[in-house]
Amino acid sequence: MVDVRIAVIGVGAVGGVLAGLLHRAGHEVSAVVRGETAERIAADGLRVDLPDGAVEARLPVLSSVPPEAELVLLGVRSYSVRAALHEHAAGIGERPVLLLQNGLDAPETAAEVLRRPDGAGLHGGIVLFPATRTAPGRVRLTAYGPARVGPVDPGRRVESERIAAVLGDAVPARATGDLRGALWSKLLVNHVNALPAVTGLSVQQVCRHPLLGPLLARALEDAVTVGDALRVRFAGVGVLEPAHVVLIRRGRALDVVRGRLARAFGTRPNPASTLQSIRRGEPTEIEHLDGAVVRAARQAGLRAPVQEHMVGLVRRVERTGAFLPPRAVRDRMPTASGRGLG
Numbered sequence: 001m002v003d004v005r006i007a008v009i010g011v012g013a014v015g016g017v018l019a020g021l022l023h024r025a026g027h028e029v030s031a032v033v034r035g036e037t038a039e040r041i042a043a044d045g046l047r048v049d050l051p052d053g054a055v056e057a058r059l060p061v062l063s064s065v066p067p068e069a070e071l072v073l074l075g076v077r078s079y080s081v082r083a084a085l086h087e088h089a090a091g092i093g094e095r096p097v098l099l100l101q102n103g104l105d106a107p108e109t110a111a112e113v114l115r116r117p118d119g120a121g122l123h124g125g126i127v128l129f130p131a132t133r134t135a136p137g138r139v140r141l142t143a144y145g146p147a148r149v150g151p152v153d154p155g156r157r158v159e160s161e162r163i164a165a166v167l168g169d170a171v172p173a174r175a176t177g178d179l180r181g182a183l184w185s186k187l188l189v190n191h192v193n194a195l196p197a198v199t200g201l202s203v204q205q206v207c208r209h210p211l212l213g214p215l216l217a218r219a220l221e222d223a224v225t226v227g228d229a230l231r232v233r234f235a236g237v238g239v240l241e242p243a244h245v246v247l248i249r250r251g252r253a254l255d256v257v258r259g260r261l262a263r264a265f266g267t268r269p270n271p272a273s274t275l276q277s278i279r280r281g282e283p284t285e286i287e288h289l290d291g292a293v294v295r296a297a298r299q300a301g302l303r304a305p306v307q308e309h310m311v312g313l314v315r316r317v318e319r320t321g322a323f324l325p326p327r328a329v330r331d332r333m334p335t336a337s338g339r340g341l342g
Contacts, residue, residue, distance in 0.1 A: 015075020103288030119152030143266030150179030
């Protein structure tokens with residue numbers, strides 16, 4: 001792959017991993033950041049701790065996208081997408097943008113803010129590697145995982161394939177022609193966020209817990225029901241494939257939780273991003289995770305009671321800073337017999 005000049009806006013967990021690994025692969029990477037992260041990277045470089053070593057990357061630290069950039073990676077949190085795009089719209093110009101956010105809204109927001117109603121040059125990046133920002137300019141990758149790249153405009157898959165080839169120098173990556181289906185499958189995976197945030201436990205502990213594992217399974221069942229009502233074609237994203245969605249439809253969601261999700265995040269305890277945010281005293285993305293399913297259910301004329309309760313519990317922990325024991329979480333959930341969608 002020919003070296004590409006890449007600007008990464010937001011060098012947190014995902015943006016940091018990709019910035020570091022793409023730099024190691026020989027691409028010209030610049031960090032578009034500010035505040036303490038900018039100071040730390042400028043002084044000491046970006047460090048990415050890997051399962052099998054570490055990367056130390058000395059990156060140019062900039063306040064805006066440089067004119068020589070050929071590709072822009074947007075790595076900010078979901079709730080910061082609109083503001084970041086407004087701030088950097090002039091610097092981004094007509095360059096291709098890879099949106100790395102959780103949730104479903106980033107493509108539509110980017111098309112609106114960057115005035116690309118047809119989605120030209122906009123691509124969704126679905127990354128499935130567990131990463132943690134341990135400090136400004138310091139990131140830990142606990143396990144390697146795949147990435148998918150899909151165009152907002154389905155007619156631009158060739159450009160997505162070129163971006164996936166670049167990303168493939170950092171992590172296993174390939175293009176998909178079904179961005180909507182891939183985003184929904186990533187949304188299923190992201191259901192591992194809420195229960196760690198509420199209990200303070202790791203993803204692995206939640207998946208194997210006798211009370212919490214079944215709650216996560218119920219959330220997956222309801223999310224798939226909503227997606228099916230909206231005629232979503234769940235696409236394979238590595239961690240979860242269409243065969244896993246079939247198991248969820250057949251009432252075997254708990255098998256997926258304990259047999260797939262419990263192992264997909266590596267052996268090192270992974271807190272997931274929402275718990276990381278709570279521990280740092282930062283806003284969470286819960287409205288773009290479980291909250292996205294709640295809004296989609298309303299669109300379909302349904303309800304998603306488990307996700308509604310998850311959002312409320314995460315907000316409670318955000319306000320109080322007090323985690324709940326698993327039994328208290330279970331007792332606050334709607335009963336299985338009364339939770340029906342609709």
